Amino acid sequence: MLSLFSKKAKRRKQLSRSHIKSLWEIVLADEKIHDDELNLLYEIAAGFNISKKEVQKIKDEKDNIPFLVPDTNEQRFEFIYNFTRMMMVDDDIDYREMQICKTYAIELGFKKTIVDELVKSISSNLSVGNDLKETYTRLSFVIQKNQLKT
Helix, strand or coil: CCCCHHHHHHHHHHHHHHHHHHHHHHHHHHHHHHHHHHHHHHHHHCCCCCCHHHHHHHHHHHHHHHCCCCCCCHHHHHHHHHHHHHHHHHCCCHHHHHHHHHHHHHCEEEHHHHHHHHHHHHHHHHHHHCCCHHHHHHHHHHHHCCCCCC
């Protein structure tokens, strides 16, 4: 029987792999892999203690990795924040990247009616140099009010 600690560690690992897989989908959406996208992907993965080698393995196995929704609003926001960063990093927002980003926002529990504005607001915050924490603080009221899950 798995201990509670082991279950939490396993869940964290699964969420991390799911998030990296989703980021890969954004990277691959426009059929061009840019160095800036890979660098950001590796940076985000490192924050989840995932090596470059594991990032490549996730790409190869992405069809077998399910999308998982994080347990907290903060984690869900971090995911949509990272999706938006990935979409913007090469300075060429492709409509396919935008569509994937919006689809994941809805799957994360954000109401469809605010997804466009949420992604636009995150983009604006990124454009002026706001980090994850500052962006979350600025948008937290809207997120709390309009998210399906609490």
